[in-house]
Amino acid sequence: MKQDLYAIYSIWxxxxxxxxxxxxxxxxxxxxxxxxxxxxxxGFGGGTSMPGIxxxxxxxxxxxxxxxxxxxxxxxxxxxxxxxxxxxxxxxxEIMVAPVSRIAIVLGRTAGGLTTGILQAVIILASGxxxxxxxxxxxxxxxxxxxxxxxxxxxxxxxxxxxxxMKDMSGFSLIMNFLIFPLFFxxxxxxxxxxxxxxxxxxxxxxxxxxxxxxxxxxxIGTNAISPIADLAVLAVSCVVMLFLGAYLxxxxxxx
Amino acid sequence: MKNILSxxxxxxxSQSPVVQEEAAISMHDMTKEFGSMxxxxxxxxxxxxxxLFGLLGANGAGKSTIIKMLTTMLKPTNGVxxxxxxDVVRERNEVRSSIGVVFQDPxxxxxxxxxxxxxxxxxxxxxxxxxxxxxxxxxxxxVDLSDKADIKMEDYSGGMQRRLEIARGLMHYPHxxxxxxxxxxxxAQTRRYLWQYIHNMNREKGVTIVLTTHYMEEADxxxxxxxxxxNGKIVALDTPENLKDMIGSDSVSLEVQSGAEALIxxxxxxxxxxxxxxxNGTVELxxxxxxxxxxxxxxxxxxxxxxxxSVGLHKPxxxxxxxxxxxxxxxxxxxxxxPFAMFHRRKR
Numbered sequence: 189m190k191q192d193l194y195a196i197y198s199i200w201x202x203x204x205x206x207x208x209x210x211x212x213x214x215x216x217x218x219x220x221x222x223x224x225x226x227x228x229x230x231g232f233g234g235g236t237s238m239p240g241i242x243x244x245x246x247x248x249x250x251x252x253x254x255x256x257x258x259x260x261x262x263x264x265x266x267x268x269x270x271x272x273x274x275x276x277x278x279x280x281x282e283i284m285v286a287p288v289s290r291i292a293i294v295l296g297r298t299a300g301g302l303t304t305g306i307l308q309a310v311i312i313l314a315s316g317x318x319x320x321x322x323x324x325x326x327x328x329x330x331x332x333x334x335x336x337x338x339x340x341x342x343x344x345x346x347x348x349x350x351x352x353x354m355k356d357m358s359g360f361s362l363i364m365n366f367l368i369f370p371l372f373f374x375x376x377x378x379x380x381x382x383x384x385x386x387x388x389x390x391x392x393x394x395x396x397x398x399x400x401x402x403x404x405x406x407x408x409i410g411t412n413a414i415s416p417i418a419d420l421a422v423l424a425v426s427c428v429v430m431l432f433l434g435a436y437l438x439x440x441x442x443x444x
Numbered sequence: 445m446k447n448i449l450s451x452x453x454x455x456x457x458s459q460s461p462v463v464q465e466e467a468a469i470s471m472h473d474m475t476k477e478f479g480s481m482x483x484x485x486x487x488x489x490x491x492x493x494x495x496l497f498g499l500l501g502a503n504g505a506g507k508s509t510i511i512k513m514l515t516t517m518l519k520p521t522n523g524v525x526x527x528x529x530x531d532v533v534r535e536r537n538e539v540r541s542s543i544g545v546v547f548q549d550p551x552x553x554x555x556x557x558x559x560x561x562x563x564x565x566x567x568x569x570x571x572x573x574x575x576x577x578x579x580x581x582x583x584x585x586x587v588d589l590s591d592k593a594d595i596k597m598e599d600y601s602g603g604m605q606r607r608l609e610i611a612r613g614l615m616h617y618p619h620x621x622x623x624x625x626x627x628x629x630x631x632a633q634t635r636r637y638l639w640q641y642i643h644n645m646n647r648e649k650g651v652t653i654v655l656t657t658h659y660m661e662e663a664d665x666x667x668x669x670x671x672x673x674x675n676g677k678i679v680a681l682d683t684p685e686n687l688k689d690m691i692g693s694d695s696v697s698l699e700v701q702s703g704a705e706a707l708i709x710x711x712x713x714x715x716x717x718x719x720x721x722x723x724n725g726t727v728e729l730x731x732x733x734x735x736x737x738x739x740x741x742x743x744x745x746x747x748x749x750x751x752x753x754s755v756g757l758h759k760p761x762x763x764x765x766x767x768x769x770x771x772x773x774x775x776x777x778x779x780x781x782x783p784f785a786m787f788h789r790r791k792r
Binding site: 190191194195197198201202205206209210277278279280281282283284285286287288289442443 | 512515516517518519537538540541543545547549550551552553554555556560563564565567568569570571612
C-alpha cells in the first residue's frame with residue numbers, strides 16, 4: 189500500500205517535471221484553445237448576445253466554459269495517450285516492471301493529467317475574464333473545479349483505453365480527427381445545443397463533454413440547457429466507467 | 445483483498461522449508477507464440493542461485509522473448525516458470541520485487557536527469573528519502589557517473605545511458621538481475637569496463653545474473669554457463685570451456701621453409717599430437733593445450749633442422765561451437781547484428 193502511494197506520487201512527479209521542463213509544450217498545449225477563444229469571441233463580437241443564448245450573456249461568457257471543456261478534452265486525452273510515447277521511447281517497460289499495482293500506475297497518470305489539465309483550464313478561464321467574460325462567484329468557481337476534475341478524468345480514461353490497445357503512434361491522427369474533434373464539435377462548446385438539428389443533438393447527448401460544458405456554464409455563468417444535477421450524475425458515471433475501462437485495458441497490456 | 449491474500453501466501457512460503465528452491469530460475473515447457481510464429485519453443489532450463497548465466501544467440505533467436513516472459517512483460521503461451529520461487533504469471537508482483545532488469549532498448553526518460561531517473565526508480569520500489577539518496581549515491585559511484593548525475597539523460601552518450609541503466613537495475617538490491625544485450629552498440633573500452641562491473645556484481649554481491657548476448661567473446665569472458673539459443677530452442681548448454689572442448693583440439697599451423705617431412709615424422713612420435721599434415725608448405729597440427737606444447741614443437745624442429753618462418757595458433761571459440769550447433773556463423777544468422785546494430789538503439 190505504501191509502495192503504491194509512492195508509485196502514484198512518483199509517476200505524478202515525473203509528469204510535472206516533464207510538463208514544466210518543456211516550455212514549448214506548455215505554450216503549445218494552451219495556444220490552440222487560447223486562439224479559439226480569442227478569435228471566435230472577437231469575430232462574433234464578444235459582448236453582444238447571440239441567437240439561442242439567453243439574453244444578457246455575452247458570447248465571450250458563453251464561449252469560455254466551452255473552451256475550458258475543449259482544453260480539458262485535449263489535454264486529458266493526450267495525458268492518457270502519453271502511454272504511447274512511453275511505449276515508443278521504452279520508458280513504459282521501466283514502469284511496468286516495477287512491483288506496484290497497475291491501478292497505482294493508472295492513478296499516478298490520472299493525477300498527473302488532472303493537474304496539468306486543470307492548470308491549463310484555469311489559465312483559459314483567466315484569459316476569458318480578461319477578454320470580457322463576467323467574473324464568476326467563488327462558489328461557482330469551486331463548483332466548476334469539480335466539473336473540470338470529472339471531465340479530465342473521463343478523457344484520461346478514454347486516452348488510456350486507446351493507448352493500451354494501440355501498438356504504436358500510427359493511429360494517433362485517426363484518434364485526433366475522428367474522435368477528439370467530433371467530441372469537441374458535438375459538445376455545444378461553440379454554440380447552443382438547440383442550434384443542432386435533432387439527430388445531431390441526440391448524438392451530442394451521448395457525449396460526456398456535452399454535460400461537462402453545460403455544467404461548467406451553469407457554475408461559471410449561471411446558464412444551462414440540462415439540469416446541473418443530471419450533468420453531475422452523467423459525468424460521474426462516465427468518469428468511473430472510463431477510468432475502469434482504461435485501467436482494465438492497461439492492466440492487460442503487454443510490453444514487447 | 446488481493447494484497448492480503450498474496451501476503452498470506454508469502455508467509456506460508458517462507459515458513460515452509462519444502463518450498464525453498466535451490467534454483468534462482470526454473471522454466472518448464474516455456475513457449476511463446478506470436479500469431480503463427482513460435483518465438484520460444486518448449487524450453488526447459490534451470491539457472492542456479494549465484495550463477496552468471498548467458499543466453500547466446502543471433503538476433504531473433506528468442507533470447508529477449510525469454511527475458512520478457514521471465515520479467516513478467518509477456519505472458520507465456522504455454523509452460524510454467526518460477527523466478528526466485530515465484531510463478532511469473534500468478535505471482536507477478538513477487539517476481540517483480542525480486543528482479544532488476546536492463547532491457548535491450550533504453551528505458552529511460554531523456555527529459556529527466558540521471559539522478560531523477562534513479563529517484564523515480566527508488567520510489568517505484570518503495571524506498572523512502574534517506575534510503576533513496578544513499579542508494580543513488582552508491583550506484584552512481586559504482587558506475588562512475590557521480591559527476592554526471594544532474595545532466596539530462598538525453599545528453600548522455602550511449603555508454604553512459606547503459607551504465608546508468610545497469611546502476612538503476614541494481615539500486616533496489618535485486619536477487620536476480622536480467623541484462624538484455626547489455627553492451628550492444630558500445631565501444632570496446634566501455635564494453636570491457638561493463639564486463640568487469642558485471643563480473644564484480646556477481647562475484648562480490650552474489651547477484652544472480654542472466655544476460656543475453658550475440659557477442660561470443662562476451663559470453664565466453666563472463667558466463668559460468670551458456671545456453672545457445674537457435675530458433676527458440678536451446679541447442680547446447682554447458683560451461684564455455686566444456687562447449688569449446690566439444691569442438692576438439694587446438695590447431696597449430698607452422699610455415700616451414702624446409703624439412704617439413706622430417707618434422708612431421710618426428711612429431712608423430714608424440715602422444716599429445718593428435719594429427720599432423722602438410723599442405724603447401726604449411727604444417728597443420730591438432731594439439732591439446734597447444735600454447736604449452738609450442739616450445740617442445742620448436743625444439744623438435746631444431747633437432748630435425750626444419751626451418752620455421754611463422755607459427756599460428758587457433759583455439760576453438762564459442763563461434764566454432766555456434767557454427768557446429770546451428771550450421772551458420774552468428775553474424776550471418778542475425779538480421780541487424782554486427783556494426784549496424786548500434787543504430788537499432790533509439791535515443792530519446
